[in-house]
Amino acid sequence: MNSFKKALKDYPMSAKEKEKINSKLAEWKKKNSNIPDNIYSEHFLPSENMSEILKVILNNYSGDIQELKKAYKDECDIRHIRKGGEIKNASPKKIGRAVEKKKFITEIFAANKSYFMDEDDAKDFVENLIENKLAGIMSELKMDISLYSAWVTWNKDKESGEPFFFLKNDDPQEILAHLGMEKHDDEEEKQDDEDIVLLLLTFEKQDNLTLYRPTIADAGNSNLFCPPPEEFEDYGLTMPCKDSKNKIGYKPERKPEAVCKPLTIDCLLKVKELE
Numbered sequence: 001m002n003s004f005k006k007a008l009k010d011y012p013m014s015a016k017e018k019e020k021i022n023s024k025l026a027e028w029k030k031k032n033s034n035i036p037d038n039i040y041s042e043h044f045l046p047s048e049n050m051s052e053i054l055k056v057i058l059n060n061y062s063g064d065i066q067e068l069k070k071a072y073k074d075e076c077d078i079r080h081i082r083k084g085g086e087i088k089n090a091s092p093k094k095i096g097r098a099v100e101k102k103k104f105i106t107e108i109f110a111a112n113k114s115y116f117m118d119e120d121d122a123k124d125f126v127e128n129l130i131e132n133k134l135a136g137i138m139s140e141l142k143m144d145i146s147l148y149s150a151w152v153t154w155n156k157d158k159e160s161g162e163p164f165f166f167l168k169n170d171d172p173q174e175i176l177a178h179l180g181m182e183k184h185d186d187e188e189e190k191q192d193d194e195d196i197v198l199l200l201l202t203f204e205k206q207d208n209l210t211l212y213r214p215t216i217a218d219a220g221n222s223n224l225f226c227p228p229p230e231e232f233e234d235y236g237l238t239m240p241c242k243d244s245k246n247k248i249g250y251k252p253e254r255k256p257e258a259v260c261k262p263l264t265i266d267c268l269l270k271v272k273e274l275e
Contacts, residue, residue, distance in 0.1 A: 002043040002230055003215075007050035013058075021058050024068065031065050034223045035072075038216050041227050044084035044236075045215040053080065053217065073220045080217035081149055087211045087235040087258050092154035095205050096163025097263065098175050101126070101197040101273070107146045111262065115143065130199070130271050141266035145201075149218060149259040152203075152211065153179065153238065156256045164200050164272075166255070171248065172198045172274045178252040180224040180239040200272040203263055211235075211258035218259045228254075 001009070008018065025036035042050065053075055060071035099107075109122035116122045128134050155161030167174050175181065175198055205211075212218075214236040219225035226239040237254040 002041060003045040003047055003050040004040050004042065004054075006047040007054060010047040011051040013054075017058055021054055024057055028065060028068060032223075034226065035216070035221065038219070038225060038227055041230070042216045043227060043230050043233075044213040045080070045217060046083060049080045049083050049215075049217065069221050076217040076220050077148070080215070082212045082259055082261070083217060084213035084215040084236075084259075087213055087256075089234045090154070090156060090211075090256065091159055092156075092163075092205050092211075093160040094163055094269065095152040095154050095203050095211070095258075095260075097150050097152050097201045097203070098164070098179055098181065099199055099201065100181075101199050104145070104199055108143070111144045111147045126199075129265070129268075130273055132271075134265070141264070143265050144262040145265060145268075146262045149261065150263050151214070151218075151257060151259055152263075153255050153257050154205075163202060166253075168250075169248075170274060172196055173247045174252070175200070175274065177240055177248050178238060178255055179257075180241055197273065197275040200274065201263075202269045202271075203267045204269055206267055209260055209263075209267075211260050214257060214259045 013021075025039060029036040039050075039053075053072070056071050056075040057068065060068065105119065105123050105126050108126065109116050109119045112122070116125065125134075134140055152163075154163045155165050158165075164175070166178055176196070181198075213234075214225070216225070216227070224239055224241070226237075228235075228237040234256075236257040236259075238257050240252040240254060
């Protein structure tokens with residue numbers, strides 16, 4: 001049973017409340033959002049967490065979709081991240097995180113404001129990281145490189161394999177296609193994918209690092225997330241974008257994905273810049 005149905009079973013609501021939730025989700029979907037469909041198809045999130053999210057949808061919406069999106073994301077971020085349970089039938093030795101370079105600089109600065117003087121200082125740090133010129137002092141090695149959860153992928157066919165093994169042309173468009181990373185979460189955030197510079201970060205998977213199956217709560221307001229089929233229980237699967245084949249010349253496949261706590265530099269094996 002998926003999380004939505006189980007939440008309504010374990011934490012019953014009145015017929016009127018259910019109708020109100022369904023009505024709000026239907027209106028949200030009309031705004032070209034995949035999130036309502038994802039809420040209905042989510043199956044990793046425990047019913048208690050889904051129930052709390054549904055209550056927010058029920059009670060925090062006056063007719064403004066932006067207000068609903070904010071209330072939904074705030075609830076997800078504050079109380080329900082990394083609740084999908086540990087991944088199953090996978091024990092990767094290497095994990096990879098792909099991130100836009102500008103975003104990475106902003107993230108590492110936000111996570112380490114006591115270390116950097118300003119964002120330009122963080123930018124210089126990232127350039128040194130790319131060129132493998134860090135001093136290697138402990139304060140740098142133990143530095144979190146994001147404020148929030150990290151989304152990671154791996155080679156599902158080879159435990160010690162390279163996570164970005166599928167790259168054929170070292171083209172950022174390939175990463176965007178396979179991992180579904182274009183910025184289309186919000187209309188105002190759209191940008192030309194041709195201008196994106198990506199960093200591919202490969203980490204050694206530490207024994208004490210738990211990889212969690214991603215849920216709608218981890219995805220927040222992203223339209224580029226889709227729960228895997230309900231019969232698939234092992235881990236998340238990326239959602240390649242619809243026009244990907246036109247951009248890279250071949251059809252991308254869904255890749256494994258998980259979320260974990262912020263990663264640290266001491267586990268970083270290599271960085272590759274794609275532009």
